[in-house]
Amino acid sequence: MPGFIQITDTHIVEPGALVCERSDSASALRRAIETINAKLSLFDGIDCAIVTGDLTDHGTPQEYAHFATLMAGLNLPWLAIPGNHDQRDAMRTAFADAPWMPARGPVHWVRDFGPFVVIALDTLLEGAHHGELGPDGLAFLDASLAARGDQPVVVATHHPWMHSGIPAMDADNLRDGAAMIERLQAHPAPVRMISGHVHRAMTGQIGRVTCQIAPATCHAVLTDHLPDAALHLVLEPGGFSVCRWIDHPGPGLVSDVIPVGNFAGPWPFQD
Template identity: 85%
Template sequence: MSGFIQITDTHVVAPGTLVCRRSDSASALRQAIETINAKLPLLAGIDCAIVTGDLTDHGTPEEYAHFAALMEDLNLPWRAIPGNHDQREAMRSAFADEPWMPISGPIHWMRDFGPFSVIALDTLLEGAHYGELGPEGLAFLDASLAAIGDQPAIVATHHPWMHSGIPAMDADNLRDGAALMKRLEAHPAPLRMISGHVHRAMTGQIGRVTCQIAPATCHSVLTDHQPQTDPQLVLEPGGSTVCRWLDAPGPGLVSDVIPTGAFPGPFPFQD
């Protein structure tokens, strides 16, 4: 068994400040890390965390330093891709010593987990809320899929291609997702796409590809299916997602959302 924990949309700001004057994103990440650390002894095979974008709210060096300081308490190594609230070069500078960080260009990387690989794609288009892979991102995907042959894969992005049903969020998803999905459909092995951006836990199916959006550690986006409305935040509990490869009854990835916090229990089942 092998796997990872997906953390997304941490939106860390400068110490002592709040997102939109309401969301204490640093405290939320700290609590999420405490929850993950407490759960790790029960989670077999988890060997890293993957942060799928929006590490910070404004992409400043101060915010990245704050994020890094908070992540020092996580009892796992971690790696990341940027989201639309990040700044690529500031992020590169902050984590230049990390082995997963490219020296230049988009922050794409790939990691072999044994029974599957994760292909992480940078969808940041600076100055825009929506995402785009562009020719360079699609070329990295092509080369990665060719390299893994018939191995199953998880493609990680910040921006999803599936629609959430929240029009204000769907307007800012991945613009060239059709080209991405065409390549995933052609891969000979099972594939899953995991994303963030929407701040809610959602699952959909596009062709034969399962698409999954993870909850944010901080505030959520209001579930509002009405057209022509602006997105709004709600202070619902945050969460992280455990992704583990299981061999029975058939080989595949199983995901489990872990809500942030400490709750009563466990208790034995009894009459």
């Protein structure tokens, strides 16, 4: 059955540089791509990767060029939306020839997988850490939902609307997410929201909308639920999500978080 891989928060910097002088995000993405390529034969139906923002750390042309070079090693086509660390014009210039890149305006797009559709929304508010769809984004969502009828929908954003419990991250999520969720609640078919930004794997439920956050390929954000806690970077193993439509016992999208790396095994279970 059809599906996709979600990659998020790659935070690529210029060759030889480290994020916050500690995180080798390029090596982390390279390891993630190697892991995906090695496992692709096991992932039935996967036909693309979706990068949910923060492709780069500063949004410079040099960083996008480095990102493109790394992603050329992925044995899948890929699509992307920007995150708060990206710069829309530089990203558009870097990937102007990509079929998913609009010629102007926010980087919204739609991809039909048959049993379900992905509506990808640009939540970048340049100069801010938090995200916003704004009137244009909500109008794009309205038109896209209306065009799908009763087809199940996955909405992909960089900024989540669900809270993570990490106060500093929750302060910088999607500011007009309530308006988006209201629209998703009204859609007659199953709906799901997938996001990045938090650098951790999380799942929540808002009404009838399942909300998922995928882990970053590079560093993680420390889980710290204490009030007024400052954000800290931790070098936990990276990961990505595999999302596939499965028909039985009931039709729906199933997501599996895969850690990056090589691990002992596999071996057959013994009776």
